[in-house]
Structures are given as structure tokens and as C-alpha cells.
Amino acid sequence: MSLTLGTGPLARPSEGQLNGDLWSALPAHAVYTHPLEERIRGVLADRTVVDTTRAVLLHETGLLPRWYLPEDDVTPGLLVPSETRTTCPFKGEARYWHLEVDGRRVEDAAWSYPEPVAGCPPLAGLLSFYPERVDSWWIEDEQMIGHPRDPFHRVDARRSSRHVVVRVGGQVVAETRSPVAVFETGLPVRWYVPGADVADGVLAESPTTSVCPYKGVATYEHVVVDGRRFEDAAWCYRDPLLEALPAAGHRSFDGDEVEVQVGG
Numbered sequence: 001m002s003l004t005l006g007t008g009p010l011a012r013p014s015e016g017q018l019n020g021d022l023w024s025a026l027p028a029h030a031v032y033t034h035p036l037e038e039r040i041r042g043v044l045a046d047r048t049v050v051d052t053t054r055a056v057l058l059h060e061t062g063l064l065p066r067w068y069l070p071e072d073d074v075t076p077g078l079l080v081p082s083e084t085r086t087t088c089p090f091k092g093e094a095r096y097w098h099l100e101v102d103g104r105r106v107e108d109a110a111w112s113y114p115e116p117v118a119g120c121p122p123l124a125g126l127l128s129f130y131p132e133r134v135d136s137w138w139i140e141d142e143q144m145i146g147h148p149r150d151p152f153h154r155v156d157a158r159r160s161s162r163h164v165v166v167r168v169g170g171q172v173v174a175e176t177r178s179p180v181a182v183f184e185t186g187l188p189v190r191w192y193v194p195g196a197d198v199a200d201g202v203l204a205e206s207p208t209t210s211v212c213p214y215k216g217v218a219t220y221e222h223v224v225v226d227g228r229r230f231e232d233a234a235w236c237y238r239d240p241l242l243e244a245l246p247a248a249g250h251r252s253f254d255g256d257e258v259e260v261q262v263g264g
Contacts, residue, residue: 003032003059003152005186010061029090032059033068033121040067041138042129045101049134050074056126057148060090065150068126071112084108092117097127099134109133146213153185155214155243157192163263164191166253168233169225173253174198180247184214191260192250198234203251208232215244223253233258 004010009022010030036055041048052073059065071079084096092113099109112127113120131137137144158181166174176197182190201224208220216237223233233255240248253260 003150004030004061004063004065008152008186010059027090027119028061030059030061031090031121033057033123036067038139040069042134043136043138044099044106044134045104046135047101048075049078049099049101050129056123057151058121058123058128059150064147066128067148068123068128071125071127074127079110080105082108086111088113090117091120091123106133144213145217146211149213153214155185156183157181157244157246158183159246164193165261165263166191166193167259167261168202168223168230168253169228169257171225172199173202173223173225174251180250182215182244182247182252190252190254191262192247192252194250195236198251203234204229206232210235214241215247216240221251223258230255230257 056068080098082096094111099106113123164179174193180192204222206220218235220232221234223230
């Protein structure tokens with residue numbers, strides 16, 4: 001979200017407004033980098049493969065941000081050159097690397113731009129990993145979930161006294177005067193209803209889960225109304241991250257035939 005998506009100033013098109021034409025000075029596809037101060041570590045097969053306090057975060061129009069880490073901070077001997085090459089018109093030709101740790105080989109786990117194109121921020125000497133191809137990532141001593149966080153993205157969970165009514169398939173399934181409103185950069189407001197204010201018997205367990213690096217792990221539930229089942233129409237953060245803590249155990253609803261009415 002933030003800089004390069006949704007309402008961000010480097011999104012294209014942007015849903016926000018500036019008092020000038022930013023894109024008359026920028027290329028059609030913006031690339032922006034800045035340093036990070038956190039200590040970042042990647043672990044594969046119980047072995048640290050990279051450990052750095054010199055990471056760079058790269059923002060790119062329409063894409064999620066990515067870490068670029070100094071090659072010098074990768075544990076020596078673990079990177080194996082790959083024959084894979086790709087070309088980005090905004091950054092240059094990417095060279096890929098396999099990771100080999102104690103006999104375990106991860107194909108094309110990382111890439112680098114040894115000779116970035118003119119105008120690209122300085123990426124030579126840095127490489128980026130596919131986060132999911134490394135077993136775990138640690139920021140200081142906390143394990144990362146999902147993708148790297150964007151420091152320009154925020155989540156605010158606010159307790160409210162507004163009247164929220166949720167209908168699914170035309171039937172009221174939840175009604176509350178004590179919702180939690182979750183305001184998240186670039187996304188519509190989501191209203192979370194206390195479990196006690198959800199009608200009895202309408203929720204059915206679902207195996208679906210999703211991961212948000214800002215809110216935590218969401219578990220989903222089907223909504224059953226008049227014999228009809230609405231798949232994964234409700235979700236809950238049972239053990240949320242700090243930003244979403246007020247919404248712990250609450251349900252939010254969305255999907256086909258879901259109507260959330262918010263009053264004063």
C-alpha cells in the first residue's frame with residue numbers, strides 16, 4: 001500500500017491528489033529506495049544465511065516493497081550462481097542465485113542487479129530474496145510473518161460506539177453498538193463485531209487462513225443462513241499483532257450478499 005499502491009503518491013493511477021503533476025517529473029514507473037535500521041536475519045535449515053543491519057527497502061509502482069540486502073552480509077559459501085536471468089526495464093538485468101545449506105538446495109532463491117540501468121537507485125552489491133523460499137525471517141528478535149512491512153503503511157484499530165448491522169443473504173447475522181473500526185492504508189474501513197454480538201449458530205468453521213504482516217493470522221468462518229452457506233464470509237484475528245489488538249476475537253464480514261450498514 002502506501003507509497004506505490006492505492007492512495008499513495010507513487011501509485012499509478014493514484015487515488016489521492018497532489019497540488020501538482022508529480023508524474024511530469026517522474027518516469028511512468030517509479031523506483032524508490034531508503035535504508036532500514038533494523039537488524040534483519042534469514043534462516044534456512046536452522047542456519048543463518050544472511051544477517052544485516054544495512055538493509056535497503058525498495059518501493060516500486062504497483063508492487064509491494066522488497067528488501068535488498070548487502071551481498072557481503074550473506075554467509076559465505078551458501079550462494080550458488082544460477083543460469084536464470086530476467087530483465088526489468090526499470091532496474092536492468094537480474095542475475096539469480098541458488099541457496100545451498102547442508103545439502104538442501106533452494107533454486108533461484110535470490111537475485112541481484114550487478115549493473116542497474118541509468119537512473120535506477122544504486123542496487124549493485126545488493127540482493128533480494130524471495131521471502132517464502134527461506135524458512136524464517138527475523139527483525140531484531142521477532143519473527144516476521146507475511147511480507148516485509150512498509151513503514152509508510154499503517155493500521156489503526158479504533159473502538160467505536162457506532163451502530164453496525166451486518167446482513168448476509170438479507171438476514172441480520174450481527175448487530176452491535178461496540179464495534180472496532182480498522183483503518184488501514186489504501187483499504188476500505190473494516191468493521192469488527194464482538195463475538196457476543198454475532199447471532200448464535202450462523203458461523204461454521206472453515207480451514208481457510210490468511211496472513212497480514214500488520215494484523216496477524218486471520219482464521220475464516222462460513223456464514224450459514226436459511227440453509228445457505230456463504231463461504232469464508234467472516235474472519236477473525238484471535239491473536240492479533242499489536243496494531244490490531246482491539247479487534248482480538250471480533251468478526252468482520254465481506255463477500256457476495258454481505259451488507260455492512262454503519263449508522264451514527
